[in-house]
Amino acid sequence: MSHIPDLVIANGTVVNSFGRQAAHVVVDGGRIVQLVDAAEPIPTAARTIEAHGLLVIPGGIDGHCHVAQVTGRFRTLDDYRTTSTAALWGGTTTIIDFGIPRDAQETPLDAVLNKKRLAAESRCDVALHGSVVSWDETVPWQLEQLAAEGVRSVKMYTTNRGSTMADGDTVLKVMREMVRLDGLTYIHAEHDAIITDCTEQHAADGRISIEHLHRTRPELAEEVSVKETLALAEYTGAPVYFVHQSTPGAVDLVTEARERGQEAYSETCPHYLTLDDTVYGSAFPEWYACCPPMRSAETVAALKDRLSAGAIHTVSSDHSCYDLSQKRERTDDVRYMPHGLPGVETRMPVTFTALVSESGGSVEDFVEVFSAGPARINAVPRKGAIVEGFDADLVIFDPATQQTVDGGALHQGTDFSPFEGKTLNGWPAVVVSAGRVVLDEDGFHDPGAVGRFVARNGFNEHRDALSVPVSLPLPA
Numbered sequence: 143m144s145h146i147p148d149l150v151i152a153n154g155t156v157v158n159s160f161g162r163q164a165a166h167v168v169v170d171g172g173r174i175v176q177l178v179d180a181a182e183p184i185p186t187a188a189r190t191i192e193a194h195g196l197l198v199i200p201g202g203i204d205g206h207c208h209v210a211q212v213t214g215r216f217r218t219l220d221d222y223r224t225t226s227t228a229a230l231w232g233g234t235t236t237i238i239d240f241g242i243p244r245d246a247q248e249t250p251l252d253a254v255l256n257k258k259r260l261a262a263e264s265r266c267d268v269a270l271h272g273s274v275v276s277w278d279e280t281v282p283w284q285l286e287q288l289a290a291e292g293v294r295s296v297k298m299y300t301t302n303r304g305s306t307m308a309d310g311d312t313v314l315k316v317m318r319e320m321v322r323l324d325g326l327t328y329i330h331a332e333h334d335a336i337i338t339d340c341t342e343q344h345a346a347d348g349r350i351s352i353e354h355l356h357r358t359r360p361e362l363a364e365e366v367s368v369k370e371t372l373a374l375a376e377y378t379g380a381p382v383y384f385v386h387q388s389t390p391g392a393v394d395l396v397t398e399a400r401e402r403g404q405e406a407y408s409e410t411c412p413h414y415l416t417l418d419d420t421v422y423g424s425a426f427p428e429w430y431a432c433c434p435p436m437r438s439a440e441t442v443a444a445l446k447d448r449l450s451a452g453a454i455h456t457v458s459s460d461h462s463c464y465d466l467s468q469k470r471e472r473t474d475d476v477r478y479m480p481h482g483l484p485g486v487e488t489r490m491p492v493t494f495t496a497l498v499s500e501s502g503g504s505v506e507d508f509v510e511v512f513s514a515g516p517a518r519i520n521a522v523p524r525k526g527a528i529v530e531g532f533d534a535d536l537v538i539f540d541p542a543t544q545q546t547v548d549g550g551a552l553h554q555g556t557d558f559s560p561f562e563g564k565t566l567n568g569w570p571a572v573v574v575s576a577g578r579v580v581l582d583e584d585g586f587h588d589p590g591a592v593g594r595f596v597a598r599n600g601f602n603e604h605r606d607a608l609s610v611p612v613s614l615p616l617p618a
Contacts, residue, residue: 201235292597494568
């Protein structure tokens with residue numbers, strides 16, 4: 143008797159970043175084993191899901207999540223079980239978290255190993271970024287150990303002095319090491335001197351409550367820091383990735399660097415594409431405490447234009463799961479509030495609505511920023527495309543289906559969503575993670591602690607392996 147595959151998704155429109163085809167997707171042993179043209183008979187399988195009239199896309203990769211994050215005396219209320227469950231509800235099948243040293247006693251290597259241990263409870267696959275705050279003679283060895291663990295990127299902050307900020311010397315030295323180790327440098331770019339001075343001036347004037355957050359962190363601070371960091375990356379030859387860019391000027395600086403031949407990448411987040419700074423005058427301004435803050439409506443519109451034009455390479459959630467009681471402890475002073483927003487579960491519909499429904503982008507464009515781009519740039523093997531041999535991480539959805547965000551009904555481990563009350567398209571109907579159906583018409587099926595730690599490839603190693611374009615099979 144011949145072997146029967148585990149699953150077939152039949153008659154769907156398979157959409158990759160590079161094209162689409164009506165096909166049956168055959169899954170076995172957690173991998174995609176065959177794509178069969180939809181004109182052919184449906185292959186026999188242990189389970190068949192009918193996807194006629196629906197889209198089938200690669201599972202999402204969220205390259206920027208903070209799980210169980212500690213900021214000063216505040217700790218987010220999630221863990222890997224909670225965040226990975228919310229990710230799967232939102233069509234994301236791989237998250238990339240950060241191992242950030244909590245204090246001067248925790249080394250970059252220890253921070254990652256601690257996160258890797260906690261990630262054993264994850265329901266979806268997990269990769270990790272490292273982080274360096276200060277340089278010492280052990281850092282090169284620690285980065286070598288991280289690379290051996292499959293952690294091929296390191297994040298540094300150009301602000302937050304006294305906690306996570308790395309000075310210019312540290313940034314430059316780490317970039318050199320990442321070049322040596324074929325890695326990628328992640329940067330949170332805000333100019334600390336500008337932000338510190340601006341914040342102090344607002345405090346002196348009595349304008350330091352949450353209603354004034356957007357005025358304490360001007361667009362100039364972000365763009366100056368991006369420009370300075372790009373110069374360091376050019377000098378060292380380091381590939382560089384800028385997280386949560388919130389201004390078109392910051393994106394344009396990256397575009398100009400790429401035109402000069404630099405390996406530089408722009409990430410933005412759903413909230414910067416859909417929310418503007420009038421939220422700080424709303425009834426609940428604490429819902430929007432994040433850094434960088436929301437920008438003007440004109441800036442938001444221009445940022446969406448950059449996304450539509452393909453100048454933004456990934457859309458990540460920057461998921462950070464504080465609740466409202468934590469947010470409300472110090473709304474009187476933004477210097478002491480915990481900043482960060484929950485978003486891993488809503489990344490798919492917010493991004494799809496902003497890019498496709500509202501801006502006329504294609505589903506292929508959406509797949510690029512939601513899955514394919516994050517997989518390629520972060521050198522995540524066997525993910526980001528529906529092709530034979532790749533992991534069976536799949537999402538089925540109807541782009542015409544609408545749902546309204548109810549923060550209390552989400553699964554993120556907090557009690558609010560910054561997108562509360564917004565009607566969005568692009569919600570997943572079926573989610574398959576590593577070949578397991580975890581979400582369907584019957585609801586969520588908890589797979590247990592089955593998430594795998596994903597060891598990533600080197601940046602250039604991965605890019606070179608993809609130099610031959612991946613394509614869909616042609617009809618017989």
